[in-house]
Amino acid sequence: MKRTILFLLCAVLTLCVACIQIYPQLPESTPEPIAQATESAVPTQDATVPDPTDAPDPTDAPDPTDAPESTDAPEPTRDTSDLPKVYDVWEEIEKGVFEAEMFRCDIDGDGKEERISFRMDREDETATILIGDESVVIDSCMVFYDVILIDLDPATPWINLLINYDWCSDDYMTTEVHLENGKAVIGATDGSTWIGDDGRLMMSERTDLLGTRFGFCGCVGETLQPDSEWYDCRYPTEEELINEREDLIEFNQLLHAVREIPCTINGKADRIAKDSYIYMTRFNPTQMLAEVRMPDGVTATIAFTMDEYGYYLIDGIVQHECFDNILYAD
Numbered sequence: 001m002k003r004t005i006l007f008l009l010c011a012v013l014t015l016c017v018a019c020i021q022i023y024p025q026l027p028e029s030t031p032e033p034i035a036q037a038t039e040s041a042v043p044t045q046d047a048t049v050p051d052p053t054d055a056p057d058p059t060d061a062p063d064p065t066d067a068p069e070s071t072d073a074p075e076p077t078r079d080t081s082d083l084p085k086v087y088d089v090w091e092e093i094e095k096g097v098f099e100a101e102m103f104r105c106d107i108d109g110d111g112k113e114e115r116i117s118f119r120m121d122r123e124d125e126t127a128t129i130l131i132g133d134e135s136v137v138i139d140s141c142m143v144f145y146d147v148i149l150i151d152l153d154p155a156t157p158w159i160n161l162l163i164n165y166d167w168c169s170d171d172y173m174t175t176e177v178h179l180e181n182g183k184a185v186i187g188a189t190d191g192s193t194w195i196g197d198d199g200r201l202m203m204s205e206r207t208d209l210l211g212t213r214f215g216f217c218g219c220v221g222e223t224l225q226p227d228s229e230w231y232d233c234r235y236p237t238e239e240e241l242i243n244e245r246e247d248l249i250e251f252n253q254l255l256h257a258v259r260e261i262p263c264t265i266n267g268k269a270d271r272i273a274k275d276s277y278i279y280m281t282r283f284n285p286t287q288m289l290a291e292v293r294m295p296d297g298v299t300a301t302i303a304f305t306m307d308e309y310g311y312y313l314i315d316g317i318v319q320h321e322c323f324d325n326i327l328y329a330d
C-alpha cells in the first residue's frame with residue numbers, strides 16, 4: 001500500500017514538472033508573431049503586395065494616355081464671349097481727343113476690373129497705354145490706328161491688347177500687351193492686325209517679291225504666328241482690270257513682262273510670254289514664291305532667289321529687269 005501511494009505521488013509530481021516545463025512556453029510564444037508581423041508589414045510578406053511575376057504583364061500597366069486627362073489643372077473661368085472689341089483711336093484723334101478710356105475690364109483675370117486708356121503725344125509722336133497701374137509707351141507712333149481687346153489664348157487667365165500703329169509711311173506695327181502677375185508684358189510683330197469679316201484675327205505681311213506690297217492671312221497664338229505660309233493679296237477686280245487698266249499699270253498692280261518669265265503652271269515648268277501683264281494674287285515669303293494671274297485667268301507660280309546683295313532674282317535675273325514697272329522693292 002505504501003508503495004502504491006509512493007508510486008502515485010511520484011506520478012503526480014512528474015506530471016506537475018511536465019506541466020511547469022510546457023506552460024512558460026505559451027506566453028513567450030505569443031509576442032513572436034506580433035514582432036514578425038511588425039517587421040514584415042514594411043517591406044514584404046504582405047498578402048496585398050502584388051506578385052512580382054505580374055509586373056511584366058503589359059495588360060496591368062496603366063494606360064499612358066490617361067495621365068494628361070487629369071482634371072487638377074485650373075481651368076480659366078473668364079467669360080470672353082463679348083470679345084474681341086475694337087477701339088478706333090484714329091477716329092478719336094481726328095476729333096481732337098488725345099486721351100480717353102478705351103475699355104474697362106478685368107484684363108488679368110484676378111477678379112478686379114482695370115481701366116485701360118490711351119494718351120497720345122503728337123509732338124513727341126509717342127503713345128502711352130495705361131492699364132490699371134501699369135503703362136506702356138510706344139515710341140515713333142506717327143499714326144495710331146486702333147486697339148483690339150482679344151483673348152489670344154483661352155488657356156491663359158489674361159486677355160490681350162493689340163495696339164496697331166505706324167512708325168512712318170506704311171511701316172505698320174502691332175504691339176501685344178497683357179498683364180501677368182501685375183506687370184505689363186509686351187510682344188510685337190511687323191504688320192498690322194484686324195478682325196476679319198468672319199471674326200477671325202488677321203495680320204498683314206510685307207513682301208518685296210514683284211514690288212513692295214502687303215498680303216494678309218489669319219494668325220494664331222499670343223506670338224501672332226501666321227496660320228498659313230501663303231499671304232493673300234488684294235488683286236484687281238474684273239471691273240478694275242477693264243476700267244482702270246492704265247492706273248493699275250502706273251501703280252504697279254499690273255506688271256508688264258519685258259522678257260519671258262520662267263514659271264510653273266498646273267505643276268509643270270512653263271513660261272510667261274514677253275509683253276504679258278500679270279498681277280500677284282498670293283505670295284509665300286518663306287519659300288520665296290509668288291502666285292500671279294494673267295488677265296485671261298491663267299494662274300502661274302514664279303520662284304525667286306536672293307543674291308548676296310539682297311536683290312530678288314527670277315531665274316538669275318533681277319526682278320526689275322524682268323518687269324519694267326515694279327515700284328520700290330530692293
Ligand SMILES: [Ca+2]
Pocket residue numbers: 105106107108109110111112113114
Ligand atoms: Ca484685374
Ligand SMILES: [Ca+2]
Pocket residue numbers: 151152153154155156157158159160
Ligand atoms: Ca488668355
